[in-house]
Amino acid sequence: RIAYVNGRYVPLATAQVRAEDRGFLFGDGVYEVVHLHRGRFVDEEKHLNRLTRSLGELRLAWPVGRRALEGIIREVVERNRLHDNALVYIQVTRGAGKREHYFPKAGTRSTLVVFARALPAFPRDVDAWATSIITGPDQRWDRCDIKTVNLLPNILAKQAAKEAGAFEMAQVDADGMVTECASSNIWIVDAAGQLRTRALGHEILPGCTRAALSELLSAENLTLSETAFSLEELRAAREVFITSATSFVRPITRVDDDSVQDGTVGPVTRKLFAAFTRHVQGGLPN
Numbered sequence: 001r002i003a004y005v006n007g008r009y010v011p012l013a014t015a016q017v018r019a020e021d022r023g024f025l026f027g028d029g030v031y032e033v034v035h036l037h038r039g040r041f042v043d044e045e046k047h048l049n050r051l052t053r054s055l056g057e058l059r060l061a062w063p064v065g066r067r068a069l070e071g072i073i074r075e076v077v078e079r080n081r082l083h084d085n086a087l088v089y090i091q092v093t094r095g096a097g098k099r100e101h102y103f104p105k106a107g108t109r110s111t112l113v114v115f116a117r118a119l120p121a122f123p124r125d126v127d128a129w130a131t132s133i134i135t136g137p138d139q140r141w142d143r144c145d146i147k148t149v150n151l152l153p154n155i156l157a158k159q160a161a162k163e164a165g166a167f168e169m170a171q172v173d174a175d176g177m178v179t180e181c182a183s184s185n186i187w188i189v190d191a192a193g194q195l196r197t198r199a200l201g202h203e204i205l206p207g208c209t210r211a212a213l214s215e216l217l218s219a220e221n222l223t224l225s226e227t228a229f230s231l232e233e234l235r236a237a238r239e240v241f242i243t244s245a246t247s248f249v250r251p252i253t254r255v256d257d258d259s260v261q262d263g264t265v266g267p268v269t270r271k272l273f274a275a276f277t278r279h280v281q282g283g284l285p286n
């Protein structure tokens with residue numbers, strides 16, 4: 001497998017950045033994960049817009065121009081012969097310099113790493129795609145809207161989920177309200193039948209899948225209420241699903257020890273999974 005590292009295409013297994021890289025020392029960097037479906041990037045523009053925003057919020061410099069990055073992404077995909085389902089990982093850090101917290105001296109180059117790997121085929125069977133989550137305290141920081149490589153609380157949450165036999169952990173804030181999951185956004189159809197997901201803000205990552213799905217709702221005659229819901233509302237929900245670049249629309253049929261209603265995938269989730277499937281296929285019918 002071939003990776004791009006600071007201007008060069010190198011074997012991923014032996015690709016290197018400097019030991020003084022601030023991504024390694026401090027987690028001082030940002031990233032993106034883009035899904036490639038049958039050779040097409042899904043919501044690429046949304047991902048690059050979010051990268052631009054993440055870089056700006058942390059006052060990180062673009063390592064190369066946006067057009068150049070688009071070319072690098074394609075070159076990595078091409079060199080790895082990834083013509084079907086794949087994910088592309090893009091990371092930018094504040095570069096290497098003397099280890100001190102202050103930003104490095106002017107002129108220090110950002111580090112850019114891009115690699116890719118094949119993904120299993122896009123799921124066809126929504127019932128088989130269903131999974132479970134646990135819930136736990138949101139232990140992250142106040143700027144979860146920035147996609148930084150600082151992911152310790154997310155790692156601990158995902159590991160706890162795995163050890164409990166679940167896929168994800170819904171993060172519950174100090175007020176008992178659900179923010180999102182450790183690596184995905186979370187949606188419910190509440191007890192009154194209303195589709196809900198938390199409004200954008202510093203508490204959640206503005207998911208590109210969340211944004212893409214939101215744009216598909218009116219064609220499905222669905223309305224979205226962007227309002228926070230509590231852990232109790234999550235437990236009482238008619239339907240629960242999560243979204244991310246690698247989970248797509250993923251039904252949740254179990255929350256902690258209880259099944260969501262009768263434990264089968266509900267009609268709204270089913271409809272949105274189908275709509276998102278058409279979206280990743282470029283609008284083609286199934």
Ligand code: PLP
Nearest residue numbers: 183184185205207208209244245
């Ligand atoms: N929330 C968190 C914390 C994430 O890490 C991710 C993606 O990795 C998401 C939400 C979903 O974002 P996207 O749909 O852009 O993949």
